[in-house]
Amino acid sequence: xxxxxxxxxxxxxxxxxxxxxxxxxxxxxxxxxxxxxxxxxxxxxxxxxxxxxxxxxxxxxxxxxxxxxxxxxxxxxxxxxxxxxxxxxxxxxxxxxxxxxxxxxxxxxxxxxxxxxxxxxxxxxxxxxxxxxxxxxxxxxxxxxxxxxxxxxxxxxxxxxxxxxxxxxxxxxxxxxxxxxxxxxxxxxxxxxxxxxxxxxxxxxxxxxxxx
Amino acid sequence: xxxxxxxxxxxxxxxxxxxxxxxxxxxxxxxxxxxxxxxxxxxxxxxxxxxxxxxxxxxxxxxxxxxxxxxxxxxxxxxxxxxxxxxxxxxxxxxxxxxxxxxxxxxxxxxxxxxxxxxxxxxxxxxxxxxxxxxxxxxxxxxxxxxxxxxxxxxxxxxxxxxxxxxxxxxxxxxxxxxxxxxxxxxxxxxxxxxxxxxxxxxxxxxxxxxx
Numbered sequence: 001x002x003x004x005x006x007x008x009x010x011x012x013x014x015x016x017x018x019x020x021x022x023x024x025x026x027x028x029x030x031x032x033x034x035x036x037x038x039x040x041x042x043x044x045x046x047x048x049x050x051x052x053x054x055x056x057x058x059x060x061x062x063x064x065x066x067x068x069x070x071x072x073x074x075x076x077x078x079x080x081x082x083x084x085x086x087x088x089x090x091x092x093x094x095x096x097x098x099x100x101x102x103x104x105x106x107x108x109x110x111x112x113x114x115x116x117x118x119x120x121x122x123x124x125x126x127x128x129x130x131x132x133x134x135x136x137x138x139x140x141x142x143x144x145x146x147x148x149x150x151x152x153x154x155x156x157x158x159x160x161x162x163x164x165x166x167x168x169x170x171x172x173x174x175x176x177x178x179x180x181x182x183x184x185x186x187x188x189x190x191x192x193x194x195x196x197x198x199x200x201x202x203x204x205x206x207x208x209x210x211x212x
Numbered sequence: 213x214x215x216x217x218x219x220x221x222x223x224x225x226x227x228x229x230x231x232x233x234x235x236x237x238x239x240x241x242x243x244x245x246x247x248x249x250x251x252x253x254x255x256x257x258x259x260x261x262x263x264x265x266x267x268x269x270x271x272x273x274x275x276x277x278x279x280x281x282x283x284x285x286x287x288x289x290x291x292x293x294x295x296x297x298x299x300x301x302x303x304x305x306x307x308x309x310x311x312x313x314x315x316x317x318x319x320x321x322x323x324x325x326x327x328x329x330x331x332x333x334x335x336x337x338x339x340x341x342x343x344x345x346x347x348x349x350x351x352x353x354x355x356x357x358x359x360x361x362x363x364x365x366x367x368x369x370x371x372x373x374x375x376x377x378x379x380x381x382x383x384x385x386x387x388x389x390x391x392x393x394x395x396x397x398x399x400x401x402x403x404x405x406x407x408x409x410x411x412x413x414x415x416x417x418x419x420x421x422x423x424x
Contacts, residue, residue, distance in 0.1 A: 092285035
């Protein structure tokens, strides 16, 4: 399998964690999102992924985008260890936690959005940072309350799930933008516990060959 | 089952379509997103959904947010008609199409984001409309290319799937903001075909009791 990604992309980071948890080997193909006007806009990458976003997973003839769809694919192809609980209601809860991050937090602070804020909208650096902090704290406040209902060692009890795979890159991103994590004890604890696992530690941005 | 929603919310609209496709009856509980400073911010709704977003589905003891998690839950509890293909690769493709809308288009043009643009950022109406048009056209351009690969009568061949459930509310939203749909023939055709089905037609915003 080939994974087109970028060291600091939260969405690529999620897929790296899932691949590591499944102990799957993969070819890591960096797409530099900033250099050369953004390699994701190159003709060759656009042919692979018309949304010009990372990640893209290529497995034989299948070329797949969207990190959560990729992770579902991996979980079905390689069921051990399972990334979702078996129980229907529990599974839905975990999916909702993952989507709380993937739909309500991450898309708003993505590189292309920040580029639109400071480009066409000509916002100041201070306004951009306030925007980032606003959506991070809004999202984390809700997430913290949900984790208070379901977290054990991880987001849902004591097994690693899709929710943890989404949480860790989002906390990494929040730390990069200096969000104060004091109000979020469950988020901090789960993040800490996940980073003790090799699958998470080895997927960290700084461990990637294209990290700068 | 109880569905807390809002007539014009794309995410609530998705869940209404899924419930109709499964022929499930439900209690439609409107949460007015604008009146009274936004009823989603009331203490009673916050207790149900700390993210202060719609929809929320309540089924017995389970209270579930995130439209895609809700739809997955319904699809597992009430398997007929299936909303995802059986084949693993096809299923992942359909999930990716749904997420192309749910992660890459919808969150950027959501009410709370538009309120931040015109509130704290004090953007003009024209800048707000340009923002909406930018993310709609960026997302639809990529989606159109993917549909060219997989669409038949619907987004994936000739069966209704989760992708159609996400597409129809997003096209409704695009029309509301007067996006020119000429460049997107596959999107237009699928939208047209879906609206011929009662499950989609009855879920339309204007058909809801809280429509104004």
